[in-house]
Amino acid sequence: MPQRSRNESAITRAIGPRHGRVDETYVRVGGRWKYLFRAVDKHGKLIDFVLSDRRNTRAAYRFLSKVVKAMNDYPPDSTHCIA
Secondary structure (H helix, E strand, C coil), rough: CCCHHHHHHHHHHHHHHCEEEEEEEEEEEEEEEEEEEEEEEECEEEEEEEEEEECHHHHHHHHHHHHHHHHCCCCCCHCCCCC
């Protein structure tokens, strides 16, 4: 089983493995290289993203806080609803 970075593991725990996953990559935007952090739900729909000049703890926390706020507004999983 591949090892995950500590940031990725923390973010995955925050959004829950059943709800989605996170990615980070290096992309060129307007001629400058940026780090793209993104979270997608289990259906592939974008939850939130952050573009950052640096890949550091501050960028990871900024991304994580945005994802957690977005997840508060995210509809609950229908399998967890009790009728």
